[in-house]
Amino acid sequence: MLPPDRPMLNSSALVRRFVTDVYALAGRRVWKTFALMLTASFTEGASILLLVPVVGMIGKGGGKLTLHTPAITHGFAPERLELGLAQVLVSLVVLVVLRASLTRVKDVATTRLLFHFSDKLRLNLFHVIGNARWRLLATLRGSDLNHALTSDVDRIQAAAFQLLLFIQAAVLTLVYGGVSLIVSPTMTLVAGLLGGVALAVLAPLRRRAATFGRTLTSERQKQYGIVSDFVSGLKIAKSCNAELRYADSLADSLSHTAAGSITYSRLTTASGFWFQTLSISGLAIFIYVALGLYDASFERVIVMILIFMRIAPRFIELQSYMQGMLVNAGAWLAIDALRTRCEQDQEVAAPPAAPPLACQRSVRFREVTFSYPTDEDRAVLDQVSFELPARRITALIGPSGGGKSTIADLLLGILEPQSGTIDVDGLQLTEADRRRWRDQVAYVPQDIFLLHDTIAENLRLGAPGADEDAMWRALDAARADGFVRRLPDQLATVVGDRGLRLSGGERQRIALARALLRNPDLLILDEATSALDWENQQLIAESIKALRGRVTVVTIAHRASMIGFADHVVAVEGGRVIEEGPYGEVLARSESLLSRLISGERDAGAAQAAGSRA
Numbered sequence: 001m002l003p004p005d006r007p008m009l010n011s012s013a014l015v016r017r018f019v020t021d022v023y024a025l026a027g028r029r030v031w032k033t034f035a036l037m038l039t040a041s042f043t044e045g046a047s048i049l050l051l052v053p054v055v056g057m058i059g060k061g062g063g064k065l066t067l068h069t070p071a072i073t074h075g076f077a078p079e080r081l082e083l084g085l086a087q088v089l090v091s092l093v094v095l096v097v098l099r100a101s102l103t104r105v106k107d108v109a110t111t112r113l114l115f116h117f118s119d120k121l122r123l124n125l126f127h128v129i130g131n132a133r134w135r136l137l138a139t140l141r142g143s144d145l146n147h148a149l150t151s152d153v154d155r156i157q158a159a160a161f162q163l164l165l166f167i168q169a170a171v172l173t174l175v176y177g178g179v180s181l182i183v184s185p186t187m188t189l190v191a192g193l194l195g196g197v198a199l200a201v202l203a204p205l206r207r208r209a210a211t212f213g214r215t216l217t218s219e220r221q222k223q224y225g226i227v228s229d230f231v232s233g234l235k236i237a238k239s240c241n242a243e244l245r246y247a248d249s250l251a252d253s254l255s256h257t258a259a260g261s262i263t264y265s266r267l268t269t270a271s272g273f274w275f276q277t278l279s280i281s282g283l284a285i286f287i288y289v290a291l292g293l294y295d296a297s298f299e300r301v302i303v304m305i306l307i308f309m310r311i312a313p314r315f316i317e318l319q320s321y322m323q324g325m326l327v328n329a330g331a332w333l334a335i336d337a338l339r340t341r342c343e344q345d346q347e348v349a350a351p352p353a354a355p356p357l358a359c360q361r362s363v364r365f366r367e368v369t370f371s372y373p374t375d376e377d378r379a380v381l382d383q384v385s386f387e388l389p390a391r392r393i394t395a396l397i398g399p400s401g402g403g404k405s406t407i408a409d410l411l412l413g414i415l416e417p418q419s420g421t422i423d424v425d426g427l428q429l430t431e432a433d434r435r436r437w438r439d440q441v442a443y444v445p446q447d448i449f450l451l452h453d454t455i456a457e458n459l460r461l462g463a464p465g466a467d468e469d470a471m472w473r474a475l476d477a478a479r480a481d482g483f484v485r486r487l488p489d490q491l492a493t494v495v496g497d498r499g500l501r502l503s504g505g506e507r508q509r510i511a512l513a514r515a516l517l518r519n520p521d522l523l524i525l526d527e528a529t530s531a532l533d534w535e536n537q538q539l540i541a542e543s544i545k546a547l548r549g550r551v552t553v554v555t556i557a558h559r560a561s562m563i564g565f566a567d568h569v570v571a572v573e574g575g576r577v578i579e580e581g582p583y584g585e586v587l588a589r590s591e592s593l594l595s596r597l598i599s600g601e602r603d604a605g606a607a608q609a610a611g612s613r614a
Contacts, residue, residue, distance in 0.1 A: 213330025450499030
């Protein structure tokens with residue numbers, strides 16, 4: 001979608017910017033393809049021009065064609081050449097075969113050019129999105145990004161193809177015009193005026209094409225979003241019997257698109273009708289003028305009719321190709337807007353030879369303030385300061401919405417403070433450091449993402465070079481090796497879309513194993529055991545305790561089983577740190593958030609036990 005402050009381009013400005021973008025991405029291949037178009041067009045023009053003497057010789061029952069050679073060659077070549085009908089026909093055949101060969105080479109070169117352009121555009125957009133800051137990406141719909149990288153790029157490839165066809169039609173029109181000038185300048189002027197008037201009359205339709213293209217892009221994005229939301233939340237949709245609601249939304253958008261397409265089609269077919277009507281009327285006038293007023297020779301009239309019949313469709317093609325390009329270039333506007341937004345908010349790349357960052361003593365927040373772009377007036381974190389001791393386990397606790405997940409994202413390095421600093425061993429974590437800092441960090445979120453692939457490939461997402469022995473060690477540490485070994489294909493088991501073939505607890509243990517496989521310096525667990533039963537939580541708690549002294553661990557949780565083994569506690573509420581210190585000291589404070597959380601869970605457990613006995 002175009003940002004509200006982005007100016008709307010008219011059709012001519014849109015074409016200029018689109019052509020510039022195509023050339024910037026396609027490079028020299030454009031000139032090679034253009035040269036082949038030009039050469040093929042000239043051979044076609046020469047073959048048509050050769051028809052004049054052929055028709056004349058046929059009309060006279062044969063004879064000779066006399067060609068006068070240039071004066072500069074008279075010393076070593078005859079002043080004139082006489083060619084028979086057979087020789088002229090052979091020359092015509094050679095020209096047509098040459099044109100067919102050049103056309104074949106041109107078509108292959110055009111295909112290469114289009115795929116080079118679209119692949120480069122898609123990869124460029126992919127890198128730009130991937131390197132954008134998380135604060136921007138978090139405001140964008142995932143379906144819009146998917147749509148831009150797939151459907152929009154395909155439509156832009158179609159627009160580029162229409163552009164090449166337009167250039168080819170323009171070149172052929174100029175070549176035919178040149179041939180026509182040689183045969184009859186007056187008739188060429190008549191044909192040119194008819195075509196020019198028709199193109200001028202149809203200018204409003206080209207503007208409608210650009211408008212329709214933008215509307216089509218918007219509706220396609222909406223449809224893609226509806227389908228994406230439905231498929232992603234299919235289980236929820238079925239549980240709520242909401243299938244019909246999604247279907248109605250999709251039907252409404254499809255109906256709107258169809259209505260616009262039908263209206264546009266009516267305009268397009270009407271223009272084709274009037275163009276053909278003007279063309280045949282012009283041809284009748286053309287023949288009458290040529291034979292009745294100028295008394296042109298028979299062979300010239302026949303060739304001029306042939307040229308006219310070739311030129312007239314070119315004007316129709318010019319209009320058609322331009323309309324098609326403008327319709328599909330609406331997708332280019334959407335991609336250009338997305339690319340511009342991402343380019344303006346890119347992460348800074350780490351220096352090429354920068355050594356990895358490591359935490360030996362502590363990670364410290366110093367008066368960190370952060371708010372999201374969608375709500376900059378409300379600070380999610382307000383001058384937050386605390387310290388995470390290295391090689392120890394810190395529990396980050398607090399009510400929902402207090403800022404815990406934002407702290408996790410800042411620790412991970414995908415968000416950066418708006419004010420204040422984050423220090424690693426006393427050194428400020430700068431913008432250029434964040435990407436290499438993430439190489440030392442592993443993250444396990446509450447909402448687990450798994451690829452529709454094997455368990456092994458899901459583990460390699462965290463450590464691409466890991467072997468099977470390392471995978472089994474990580475699975476063992478995450479208490480996941482038992483159920484994986486019981487699977488028929490073990491590591492080769494395909495987990496299904498987003499891991500749906502596994503239970504929630506199994507998915508979380510695979511995600512934890514993936515994090516541990518990275519051998520991280522800092523491990524962040526954001527409610528990472530929320531889907532596990534009490535027994536499995538105890539098992540994972542034991543594995544996390546085993547990391548003490550080797551890995552800095554931050555666990556965000558609400559249950560005592562995932563807090564009680566912590567060395568350090570940081571309590572956050574309303575975007576501020578309200579408690580911090582060693583676990584025992586904070587727990588000893590009777591009114592502390594930690595003591596209330598532990599006692600509340602103990603009371604709830606006692607009440608549940610009493611209810612069971614009753």
